[in-house]
Amino acid sequence: MAQDEQSQIAAQIRDKAKVTASFAGRGTLLTEPILVINQKAKFVDLVSEYKVFDGNGAQVATVQQEGGKKWLRLVVNKALLPAHVVIKDMAGNPLLRVDKKFSAWRPKVFLQDGSGNEIGQFVWAKMLGKAKIEFHVGGQCIGGIKAQNWRAWNFSLEDESGMEVGTISKTWAGLGKEMFTNADHYVMALSRPLPAQLAQFAVGASLCIDTVLKQSNA
Secondary structure, three states: OOOOHHHHHHHHHHHHHOOOOOOOOOOOOOOOEEEEEEEEOOOOOOOOEEEEEEOOOOOEEEEEEEEEOOOOOHHOOOHHEEEEEEOOOOOOEEEEEEEEEEOOOOOOOEEEEEOOEEEEEEEEEOOOOOOEEEEEEOEEEEEEEEEOOOOOOOEEEEEEEOOOEEEEEEOOHHHHHHHHHHOOEEEEOOOOOOOOHHHHHHHHHHHHHHHHHHHHHO
16 A cells, blocks of 8 residues: 555544544454445446555455446436445455345435345435434344434444444545545444454444445435
C-alpha cells in the first residue's frame, strides 16, 4: 500500500470516525476491532466495489456486487432490485455473502457463509422513525443495527440484549468525491470481541450498508 493511502486511512479512523481500537485483533476479517470500508469512486454506480482495511491500514478484504442486470439500476429503484454481494479475502476466497431477494415492500436479505450456506437473515424491525434491522438466526434475534433514520451517517451495532457493542460511522470522502461520484466511506469499530455469528452479522452489515441494507430504506 502507498504511504499516503495508509496515512489517509489512519486519519479516517482518528480524525473522522474518532475511534481507537478497544482490543487486540487476531488478524482476520471477523476478529479485528476496527475495519475501514472505502468504496471505489464511480460517476455511475452500476456495480458497487469496496476495499476493506484493518485498523493498521492493511487491506484484508474486498466487497463486490455480483450478478443481476446492471443496466436496470439506471431505470429501476435500487431498493426494489435483488442484490448479491460477495466479501472475499485477499486471495479471492469468498468469506461471506449477502443475498437480497426481489421485494416490493419489506426486503428479504440473507447472510450466507462463503460457500453460500445460510447463516441467518436481516429482519427489518422498524420501517419509520428509529430504523432498526435485527440479525436473526433460526428465528431468534442475536443482535442488530440501529440508526435514528436511514439518512443518518452513524449506526449502532447491538447484541441480543440491545447493548451497544460497536459503531459504524460514515466518514467524509472529500469534496470532489462526495459531489461528483458515489464513493462512500465507513469505519466499523467494536467495543469488544463478538461471538462468531454476531461477528459475521456485524461485518456483513458494515460492509453492505450501501449496497444492500441502506438502499432498501432510502
